[in-house]
Amino acid sequence: MNCIKNAKIITMDKDRRIIDRGYIKWQNGIITEIAEGECGDVNAYDAMGQTLYPGFIDAHTHLGLTTNGVGEESEDFNEESEPCTPHMHIIDGINPFDISFSEALKAGITSAVVSPGSANAVAGDIALVSTHGRRIDKMLLRTVGVKFAMGENPKMIYSGKEQTPYTRQAIAAIIREALNKAKRYMQDKQKALEEDEDEPEYDIKNEALIPLLQKKVKAHFHCHRADDIFTAIRIANEFDLDYVLIHCTDGHLIADELKEEGAYAVCGPLLCDRCKPELANLTPENPALLDKAGVCVSICTDHSETPIQYLPLTAAVAVKNGLPHDRAIEAITINPAKAVGADDIIGSLEAGKNADMVLFEGDPLDIYQSPKLVVAGGEAFGES
The missing domain is CATH 2.30.40.10 (Urease, subunit C, domain 1)
Structure with missing residues (x-):
């Protein structure tokens, strides 16, 4: 056909x-x-x-990084050995034989953004993949971003190990240090090329951040609280990064500011409880309030927090809570494509x-x- x-x-x-x-x-x-x-x-x-x-698009998932029905052995979304791991390639951890892929496809979700978890301040690259296939190399549509995490999760993971970061300041400092090192490394490479000199010694972490600094991919900031959202924007503006705000739980409290910044907001999961302090202001009205303010809103499941096949149901919850129906369809089609910089091929x-x-x-x-x-x-x- x-x-x-x-x-x-x-x-x-x-x-x-x-x-x-x-x-x-x-x-x-x-x-x-x-x-x-x-x-x-x-x-x-x-x-x-x-x-x-x-085809529907889930703008933020951990699809294939934690296989349904397997347990801890299959959990590959958080590399908790150090807080800065930009060199991790997400496709090396995705299991396309996870039943969640076929469940997504049956629900009409034809592509998904697969991201590392939020344990690390700098976590690794992010892939946009088709939900159909057996070999992730062929399912990969493109690499779309680098994952950063603000707030509670890196603090909880690493303070428990008695190492940095203990505070939000330390998280931001780790991110800035990584970006500054990569920026200088990139400049040194360019200078060596122009002046026909030896390039700086190869550094895999710095190399991984160059596409971000060149705006070939976007910074995806895990951020719930309003102050963490503003820290993400502050860092993005400092380094002139294209960025996406993932979860954006307090977005409804600062919607006018996000509109002024031209930010992309990926809201979700909506089908969940307020399981930690950062979710105190969680409301299913968030997508509607952000959309009303003029922010480009996408809806995600954060699979496996909410199983990916319930993406349309999640969008329906947003409609029940004020998001116009046509805007909800946009939030699972063209808006996520725009948010991740893939609207030239999908959406x-x-x-x-x-x-x-x-x-x-x-x-x-x-x-x-x-x-x-x-x-x-x-x-x-x-x-x-």
């Missing part, structure tokens, strides 16, 4: 087009055509008037983008609804 016809198509492109009765074609996993009318392909899948959306249905899409008979945020068809990278699943 490489064509769907007779579909109501929610494009999520910049014009937010809705095609009442149209078709979409793809080849080699890439969308080639999307238009109103008949496609003329007798082998096309007949959507019979059902609604086609871009909307447009020619030239990945053939990731999901077909629903009813409201995709209705708990009783399941996709009738999921297409990931041009491959169809659940065909009925």
Whole structure:
């Protein structure tokens, strides 16, 4: 199959087009055509008037880093040996045979951002992956960021080991030290190239941070409390980094400030309790209040905190608490694509983008609804 016809198509492109009765074609996993009318392909899948959306995107997960049903042996999301580990490659820890991948795909989630945990002030790189596949190298869509963690988690982990950081000041200092070293290392490499001199001795940690300093990837800051959010922004501005605020639990308290900064907020998990002091201000109204202020909002499950297949349910909770329905769909399609810098390949249905899409008979945020068809990278699943 490489064509769907007779579909109501929610494009999520910049014009937010809705095609009442149209078709979409793809080849080699890439969308080639999307238009109103008949496609003329007798082998096309007949959507019979059902609604086609871009494949859903979970903007922040630990998918495949802790395999369901295995326990501690499979936990590979936190390297707790030292607080600064930017050189860790996340794909070396992802297990694509974890059942959570297939559960995500069945729910219409065609791609997910997989991040290290928040034990370390500087934790390693972040991958955007397809939820379909067996080999993570082929599932990798691109590396999108470097993980940083503010606040309680690094403090709790390392103070228990009687080593830094004990305080928020120390967390920020560790991050600044790493970025300053990488900046000088990058400048020394450039100077050596220009003046035909020997390059500085290879440093794997500094090398790992160069793409961030060059704005090829973004800084993903784990931050709940308002003061931690502002520290993340302060550091990002100091080093001229593109950044994303992960969790952003207190965002609703400072929404006007985040709008002024042009920040991207990834909210979630929403289906959880207030299990630690930083979550005291947790509210399911957070996405709605941030959106109302003009902040670009994405919704995440933080899998496995909330199982990834409940991403649409999480978006529904946000709608119940004030987020407009169309904005909730944006928060699990085009907004996360923009937030992580991948809206050139995913997040909307447009020619030239990945053939990731999901077909629903009813409201995709209705708990009783399941996709009738999921297409990931041009491959169809659940065909009925």
